[in-house]
């Protein structure tokens with residue numbers, strides 16, 4: 554079953570394109586990544602999904618309910634961390650979190666203390682005295698305190714130091730193990746690689762690929778490095794080869810296609826070394842971003 558379904562969703566900010574014809578599904582129980590460069594349309598998609606802005610056309614559902622007309626019914630099941638968090642500056646963290654918890658029909662106090670301990674958040678400070686990273690932690694606790702069925706995170710890790718990022722990932726994984734589905738946007742590809750089952754790649758307002766993270770890494774390009782004295786670059790100007798580069802005695806390129814063709818080309822060469830690697834997600838995405 555799908556927890557999120559997005560169908561041909563389009564949002565124009567008057568004449569400025571936010572997103573166009575975006576369609577994909579997030580399955581219940583998965584951790585789904587939403588990847589794209591700045592301005593690609595990630596926040597627009599998320600805000601439309603949450604009913605914070607209206608689409609120009611298209612539709613979206615969460616747990617089978619329409620995001621626009623049934624938003625109030627859906628919201629109790631969603632935990633949302635926006636990309637920028639703004640709070641009442643004069644409030645103490647604990648008062649703010651208890652106030653946030655009061656909107657749900659359950660006692661969230663125990664969870665507030667548990668989450669704050671995990672994220673090392675000082676509950677007695679005032680919001681105005683917190684650093685950007687600590688405000689982000691308040692957002693994380695606020696997003697999770699009611700143990701939502703779906704967690705929506707918009708660029709969640711910006712501002713967190715590496716140790717806290719790690720804590721946060723562990724926290725998300727454990728919420729997922731307990732049954733929560735997770736949808737999060739990022740332009741940091743390594744975090745997607747570690748955390749997600751599947752990803753959608755968005756560029757210029759269009760989703761250009763929805764794929765298993767594993768497939769994305771395995772079924773695409775191989776990264777080849779050949780080291781030897783007299784390798785002719787022209788030998789590898791063949792179909793399936795991209796990013797061909799020669800420096801000193803080294804030739805690097807990406808290859809996608811029949812490996813036998815490549816082996817035929819390589820076997821006549823006098824090599825000192827050869828390296829065949831799966832490209833990093835970074836390298837794969839750079840390919841899609843072009």
Ligand SMILES: Nc1ncnc2c1ncn2[C@@H]1O[C@H](COP(=O)(O)OP(=O)(O)OP(=O)(O)O)[C@@H](O)[C@H]1O
Pocket residue numbers: 566569570571572589590591592593594595596597598636740
């Ligand atoms: N309120 C707005 N008014 C006008 N244009 C907007 C507005 N919000 C977003 N846009 C435009 O819509 C496009 C998509 O922006 P969006 O913020 O959704 O991208 P994003 O992928 O979340 O980027 P980032 O990673 O920088 O947050 C951009 O061209 C942006 O300038």
